[in-house]
Amino acid sequence: MNFLDRDRVLTWLYDHLPQRRVDHILRVEQVAEDLALVHGVDPEKSRQAGLLHDLAKFYPPDTLLSTARQQGHRIHPVEQAHPHLLHAWVSAVEANRLFGVESPEILAAIRNHTLGCPGMDALSGIIFLADALEPGRGEGAKLNQIRAWSQQNWHKAVWKTCDHTLKQLLKAGQMIHPQMLETRNWAMAQAKLKKDDKLESLDRL
Numbered sequence: 001m002n003f004l005d006r007d008r009v010l011t012w013l014y015d016h017l018p019q020r021r022v023d024h025i026l027r028v029e030q031v032a033e034d035l036a037l038v039h040g041v042d043p044e045k046s047r048q049a050g051l052l053h054d055l056a057k058f059y060p061p062d063t064l065l066s067t068a069r070q071q072g073h074r075i076h077p078v079e080q081a082h083p084h085l086l087h088a089w090v091s092a093v094e095a096n097r098l099f100g101v102e103s104p105e106i107l108a109a110i111r112n113h114t115l116g117c118p119g120m121d122a123l124s125g126i127i128f129l130a131d132a133l134e135p136g137r138g139e140g141a142k143l144n145q146i147r148a149w150s151q152q153n154w155h156k157a158v159w160k161t162c163d164h165t166l167k168q169l170l171k172a173g174q175m176i177h178p179q180m181l182e183t184r185n186w187a188m189a190q191a192k193l194k195k196d197d198k199l200e201s202l203d204r205l
């Protein structure tokens with residue numbers, strides 16, 4: 001993992017994003033560190049991914065589309081209709097271009113923070129959760145329940161976060177990117193496997 005000059009990143013964020021978005025990013029950075037410590041993930045990598053996850057949040061749709069295309073990303077029809085979804089993908093490109101980040105795990109976690117990805121590693125899961133669950137997202141009963149799961153079983157928390165977002169998108173009559181459905185099905189299966197493992201080890205006692 002390369003050295004990351006946090007102050008330089010903060011200066012860039014304050015120059016390019018509104019205060020409320022920087023506040024969100026700083027809360028994601030903190031939750032990402034907390035979850036990393038719970039789940040045995042490198043806390044510094046987690047903080048870096050949290051700090052860098054939204055670099056392209058306010059890039060114009062044309063820039064998001066052209067950058068993603070130039071980098072070889074095959075644009076999905078839902079992304080074509082809603083280029084904003086590409087901000088996660090382009091933020092990873094920018095983390096490398098602007099700040100020299102090379103760690104494949106950090107870059108994947110930034111790329112996966114909105115839709116997740118089936119088979120993603122714990123660092124990606126943590127950044128996906130930190131973005132959705134940071135305190136600024138509110139104090140609803142459902143979110144608080146998912147926050148509790150995020151401490152115990154990150155796969156279950158990813159599954160339930162996908163369910164929560166998908167329900168909101170359906171309610172609002174919005175298009176759904178199928179990658180989140182794939183993430184959801186994968187995370188659900190992983191959470192159930194973990195539960196079965198626990199029951200089996202209890203049987204052995």
Ligand SMILES: Nc1ncnc2c1ncn2[C@@H]1O[C@H](COP(=O)(O)OP(=O)(O)O)[C@@H](O)[C@H]1O
Pocket residue numbers: 084085113114115131165169175176177178179180181
């Ligand atoms: N599966 C999906 N299909 C379509 N839109 C989605 C999907 N998942 C998230 N979104 C939308 O993408 C936008 C960006 O999501 P995200 O990066 O998680 O949130 P935020 O911008 O609030 O940090 C939100 O408007 C969200 O509703």
